[in-house]
Amino acid sequence: MDFIDELNEAQQKAVVNTEGPALVIAGAGSGKTRVLTYRIAQLLKQSVAPYKILALTFTNKASREMRSRISSLIGSEMSANIWMGTFHSIFSKILRFEAEKLGYSSNFTIFDTQDSKNLIRSIIKELKLDNKVYKPNVIFGRISMAKNNLITAEKYMQTGSIISEDTARRLPRICDIYNIYQKRCKQNDAMDFDDLLLKTNILFKDFPDTLKKYQEKFKYILVDEYQDTNYSQYLIVKKLSATHRNICVVGDDAQSIYSFRGARIENILNFKSDYPESNIYKLERNYRSTKTIVKAANSIIGNNKDQIQKEIWSENEEGDKIKIIKCLSDKEEAYKVSNTIFSLVRNTQSKLNEITILYRTNAQSRAMEEALRKNDIPYAVYGGTSFYQRKEIKDILAYFRVAINPNDGEAIKRIINYPKRGIGETSVGKLQDLANINGVNIWDILNNEQKLVEFFNSGTVKKLISFRELIQSTIDISQKRNAYDSANAISINSGIHQEITADSTPEGVSKKENIQEMLNAVQAFSQNAYREGSKDDLSTFMEGVALLTDQDNEKSDALDKVTMMTIHAAKGLEFDNVFIVGLEEDLFPSAMSVSSNVAIEEERRLFYVALTRAKKRLFLSFALSRYRNGQILNTRPSRFIKEIDKSYLDINIFETPRRENSYNTTRAIHNSNPSYSRVGERRIKNSHTTISKPTKSTDTKFSILNKDNIIPISADDVRPDMIVYHTSFGTGKILVVDGIGSQKKARVVFKDGKIRILLLKFAKLFIERTK
DNA sequence: CTCTTCCAGCTTTTT
DNA sequence: GCTGGAAGAG
Numbered sequence: 200m201d202f203i204d205e206l207n208e209a210q211q212k213a214v215v216n217t218e219g220p221a222l223v224i225a226g227a228g229s230g231k232t233r234v235l236t237y238r239i240a241q242l243l244k245q246s247v248a249p250y251k252i253l254a255l256t257f258t259n260k261a262s263r264e265m266r267s268r269i270s271s272l273i274g275s276e277m278s279a280n281i282w283m284g285t286f287h288s289i290f291s292k293i294l295r296f297e298a299e300k301l302g303y304s305s306n307f308t309i310f311d312t313q314d315s316k317n318l319i320r321s322i323i324k325e326l327k328l329d330n331k332v333y334k335p336n337v338i339f340g341r342i343s344m345a346k347n348n349l350i351t352a353e354k355y356m357q358t359g360s361i362i363s364e365d366t367a368r369r370l371p372r373i374c375d376i377y378n379i380y381q382k383r384c385k386q387n388d389a390m391d392f393d394d395l396l397l398k399t400n401i402l403f404k405d406f407p408d409t410l411k412k413y414q415e416k417f418k419y420i421l422v423d424e425y426q427d428t429n430y431s432q433y434l435i436v437k438k439l440s441a442t443h444r445n446i447c448v449v450g451d452d453a454q455s456i457y458s459f460r461g462a463r464i465e466n467i468l469n470f471k472s473d474y475p476e477s478n479i480y481k482l483e484r485n486y487r488s489t490k491t492i493v494k495a496a497n498s499i500i501g502n503n504k505d506q507i508q509k510e511i512w513s514e515n516e517e518g519d520k521i522k523i524i525k526c527l528s529d530k531e532e533a534y535k536v537s538n539t540i541f542s543l544v545r546n547t548q549s550k551l552n553e554i555t556i557l558y559r560t561n562a563q564s565r566a567m568e569e570a571l572r573k574n575d576i577p578y579a580v581y582g583g584t585s586f587y588q589r590k591e592i593k594d595i596l597a598y599f600r601v602a603i604n605p606n607d608g609e610a611i612k613r614i615i616n617y618p619k620r621g622i623g624e625t626s627v628g629k630l631q632d633l634a635n636i637n638g639v640n641i642w643d644i645l646n647n648e649q650k651l652v653e654f655f656n657s658g659t660v661k662k663l664i665s666f667r668e669l670i671q672s673t674i675d676i677s678q679k680r681n682a683y684d685s686a687n688a689i690s691i692n693s694g695i696h697q698e699i700t701a702d703s704t705p706e707g708v709s710k711k712e713n714i715q716e717m718l719n720a721v722q723a724f725s726q727n728a729y730r731e732g733s734k735d736d737l738s739t740f741m742e743g744v745a746l747l748t749d750q751d752n753e754k755s756d757a758l759d760k761v762t763m764m765t766i767h768a769a770k771g772l773e774f775d776n777v778f779i780v781g782l783e784e785d786l787f788p789s790a791m792s793v794s795s796n797v798a799i800e801e802e803r804r805l806f807y808v809a810l811t812r813a814k815k816r817l818f819l820s821f822a823l824s825r826y827r828n829g830q831i832l833n834t835r836p837s838r839f840i841k842e843i844d845k846s847y848l849d850i851n852i853f854e855t856p857r858r859e860n861s862y863n864t865t866r867a868i869h870n871s872n873p874s875y876s877r878v879g880e881r882r883i884k885n886s887h888t889t890i891s892k893p894t895k896s897t898d899t900k901f902s903i904l905n906k907d908n909i910i911p912i913s914a915d916d917v918r919p920d921m922i923v924y925h926t927s928f929g930t931g932k933i934l935v936v937d938g939i940g941s942q943k944k945a946r947v948v949f950k951d952g953k954i955r956i957l958l959l960k961f962a963k964l965f966i967e968r969t970k
Numbered sequence: 971c972t973c974t975t976c977c978a979g980c981t982t983t984t985t
Numbered sequence: 986g987c988t989g990g991a992a993g994a995g
Contacts, residue, residue, distance in 0.1 A: 562987095
């Protein structure tokens with residue numbers, strides 16, 4: 200078990216010295232996750248009980264990845280018991296456990312951003328304020344910032360500086376909105392995302408014994424991406440680690456790019472003064488990129504003032520110079536980029552999935568998508584609206600939410616007239632008013648027949664009662680049956696199933712698929728619970744769901760496609776070839792940032808993050824005019840291009856290839872990738888563009904297996920590229936197999952063009968019998 | 971109550 | 986140029 204040998208000296212020190220506070224400054228590509236996982240493995244090796252380790256990350260993806268890496272180092276039984284997860288998921292777990300102390304039930308709902316904004320919108324209306332002046336987005340942002348800085352509604356009202364600031368901005372009633380918002384959340388037995396952290400702080404402040412319990416429990420605390428923590432998170436970590444002081448934080452101040460959502464770079468900059476006895480480890484060797492890329496990135500970040508002194512270096516080859524692609528328009532940019540991708544594939548044998556296009560804003564993907572599509576280059580767009588934010592998914596989830604917590608008024612309002620049952624805005628408004636006046640929930644009003652008869656006409660009363668009965672039945676079902684049965688019953692009883700099935704428009708079909716995918720997820724949950732012997736009910740399923748946003752986000756390495764995403768989304772990823780597009784003033788750096796030096800520094804760090812994604816080749820492009828918000832703007836090259844030391848640049852080497860040329864390259868790409876399949880273009884995360892594009896049946900290049908000539912295959916024998924038969928989905932081709940043991944999953948593309956992820960333990964797959 | 975049209979807004983984003 | 990909320994018409 201001498202995994203330590205796999206580390207360099209700096210990494211080893213950071214892994215082996217497990218006691219006391221430690222700050223690991225991990226430069227880009229320096230093996231940050233490695234150190235974190237090995238350090239945890241080291242603790243386990245030193246016989247630290249896994250449940251005494253708390254490891255906090257920002258995304259589900261990061262924690263999943265870390266857990267699986269620890270599993271492979273030290274075994275999955277051990278890793279399963281580590282308290283590892285996102286800040287929000289870990290503390291929601293603790294909050295559910297301690298909920299009564301704060302006056303919540305353990306089934307409390309978690310409001311997502313949209314719920315929060317809807318609630319704020321309705322409060323603004325109730326207060327008869329103008330929503331052009333009191334913009335819900337602005338108010339939400341203000342409340343969120345307050346919460347992240349531990350300013351409760353009461354404190355908000357009492358803080359003179361805040362009140363005078365709001366008054367100066369002519370928004371003096373924000374404090375009232377905040378106050379009512381908070382009361383209403385409580386009334387609904389709901390917390391928003393920020394509450395999960397704020398209430399944890401309140402719990403620890405008001406219940407010292409509880410704090411003590413967790414302080415003692417978590418002997419070792421590790422925090423990933425520490426530069427991204429906000430004040431609320433910072434304080435939780437600080438409090439929890441106060442007893443044992445075994446706090447290890449890992450991060451890179453140069454990659455702090457989330458201040459707009461409250462992240463405080465000072466947290467990492469000031470770690471040493473918070474913990475004077477701490478050890479600092481600097482991981483400065485970059486294993487990812489060529490010397491040229493590393494040096495160029497250094498030359499950029501050198502322009503920032505506030506940072507921890509470090510020198511990132513690489514022992515890799517010198518590598519190609521960075522190519523600058525100058526274009527007249529955004530269209531030409533897209534065209535040139537796609538042509539460069541052709542040449543790359545032809546000249547360097549780069550695989551498409553080793554190519555990424557990064558941009559500052561999501562809106563920039565459109566032009567790129569068009570050009571790639573025209574040139575038949577398969578691509579996937581990451582980001583945009585996620586699976587869980589789709590309307591149909593939110594609708595069915597709202598039913599689940601109400602079944603578990605009928606006090607959740609936001610969810611009730613969402614479904615009370617979906618599918619249409621003749622309960623309109625007026626009735627809902629009346630219900631809400633009645634609830635507010637009586638200090639109760641809409642659910643309570645629905646259950647008060649006297650009030651209903653008194654305030655509504657008989658037709659409406661009938662509809663309301665029938666809705667109440669529907670909800671009551673879902674509550675009953677969800678308490679008696681397991682998660683999957685409940686979900687299915689809800690889908691049918693609510694009328695969602697019928698509504699969706701009746702709709703044969705392309706959007707309707709897509710909705711149906713998504714609902715099905717949701718139900719599949721519940722089924723997978725139930726199957727898993729059955730196997731593990733864990734609790735199988737809807738409420739347990741929902742605990743995880745509110746905090747899931749990127750389930751679909753598994754990076755499909757095996758699918759040979761160019762990926763496109765914002766730079767923010769690319770953090771933590773790496774690619775051989777990186778295109779950073781739209782390097783223009785007012786776009787990157789963004790127009791919002793040019794007036795402030797602090798903001799420019801953050802944009803510069805963002806550029807640094809973008810550059811350091813590249814392993815081998817970097818391409819930077821800009822256009823002199825760009826279509827934005829419906830009009831063409833003249834643009835200037837970004838200052839960031841000029842900040843790169845000229846010796847690393849290859850300027851204007853780009854020449855537009857001729858058309859015939861590109862045609863040939865198209866074929867070359869296809870020929871060199873026999874597994875090429877357009878099918879994979881179906882949303883990875885989804886993008887309207889990819890979705891609206893129907894999959895051609897000719898794209899699934901395998902013949903249908905004859906049902907009479909197939910034999911079952913065991914999970915162990917499933918391999919990529921196999922042609923298999925599934926009793927309900929028909930013939931398909933295995934794309935990827937991952938996971939181990941009972942968790943082994945296969946991503947399969949079926950004849951109908953859909954990709955499904957199957958848990959092999961359950962999926963009955965067959966292969967063709969060979970004669 | 972529901973459907974349609976109108977209009978504002980628009981960086982980045984995880985939970 | 987697209988989305989999603991709000992107001993207006995049937």
